[in-house]
Each structure stands twice: as C-alpha cells, then as structure tokens.
Amino acid sequence: MNIIHQKLFLPCCFIIVFILGVMATPSRTQTSAELLPAPPILLPPPAEQVPITPTLDEVVRRFADAIYWSEGGPKTKTPYGVMSKRPLTVVKAREVCERTIVNTILRWRDAGAPGRFIEFLGNRYCPPSTDPVGYVNWIKNVQWFLDHPKAP
Numbered sequence: 001m002n003i004i005h006q007k008l009f010l011p012c013c014f015i016i017v018f019i020l021g022v023m024a025t026p027s028r029t030q031t032s033a034e035l036l037p038a039p040p041i042l043l044p045p046p047a048e049q050v051p052i053t054p055t056l057d058e059v060v061r062r063f064a065d066a067i068y069w070s071e072g073g074p075k076t077k078t079p080y081g082v083m084s085k086r087p088l089t090v091v092k093a094r095e096v097c098e099r100t101i102v103n104t105i106l107r108w109r110d111a112g113a114p115g116r117f118i119e120f121l122g123n124r125y126c127p128p129s130t131d132p133v134g135y136v137n138w139i140k141n142v143q144w145f146l147d148h149p150k151a152p
Contacts, residue, residue, distance in 0.1 A: 060101045066145035067097055070138065081125065100124065118143055
C-alpha cells in the first residue's frame with residue numbers, strides 16, 4: 001500500500017466502526033427480550049474430532065481381507081492360510097478364518113488385552129514355535145494389508 005492509501009485507510013476504518021456502532025445501539029422501543037443475544041447454534045464437531053469406533057463385524061472383515069491377501073489371495077492353494085485334510089472352498093475357508101479371528105478377539109480380551117492384537121492373532125494363526133520367521137513376516141504382511149485395504 002502506498003502512503004495515500006495508508007492515510008485514507010485508517011480514517012475510513014474509524015468511520016465504518018462508528019456507523020456500525022450507531023446502527024447497533026438499541027432504540028427506546030425495544031424490549032429487554034429483544035436485546036438479549038440469540039442462543040448459540042450448536043453444531044456437531046468436525047468429522048476429524050468424532051471418534052469412529054468400528055463394529056466387531058467391520059474389524060473381523062478387515063482382518064479376514066488382510067489375511068486373505070497376505071496368504072496369497074486368489075493364487076494360493078490354501079485360501080486364508082487355512083489348512084485342512086480336505087481342500088476347502090474360499091467361502092468355507094473365510095468362515096473358518098472369521099471364526100478364528102472372533103475367538104482370538106475373545107481370548108485376547110479375556111487375557112486383559114496384552115500387547116497388540118495382531119501379534120496375539122499371529123500367535124494363533126502362525127505360531128512362532130512352528131515357524132519363527134513366518135510369524136514375523138505374517139504380522140508384517142497382515143499389517144500392511146490392514147493399512148492398504150483391498151477387497152478379495
């Protein structure tokens with residue numbers, strides 16, 4: 001802003017404030033109820049402040065999807081990493097996987113929720129006593145697919 005604008009700006013601001021102040025003063029005919037401020041409008045908090053708690057079904061679905069992809073997706077012979085004497089269909093393997101997840105959630109909760117759930121689930125799904133390297137990789141892979149979801 002040049003000097004002329006600076007000299008005109010400040011007086012104009014005072015004039016505008018004065019006019020608004022005069023317009024805002026109540027007339028003698030207004031009642032006290034009319035002079036009270038309007039009640040505040042209550043708006044819901046912004047979306048980032050509202051905690052979103054997923055349902056058990058959503059958690060189980062997300063874990064089952066992550067396990068499906070970490071175990072090889074559609075290319076594997078053992079969908080969801082479920083091994084049995086007879087080959088399972090993808091639908092039956094998913095049911096077994098989901099039941100395992102729900103039962104493990106209950107066991108984890110009953111144990112006092114020790115540590116991260118994904119590690120607790122890994123102990124059941126891919127025990128480190130059977131495959132120590134596979135256990136570590138299983139947790140990393142499932143965590144990656146939880147962070148980067150895609151549907152089976």
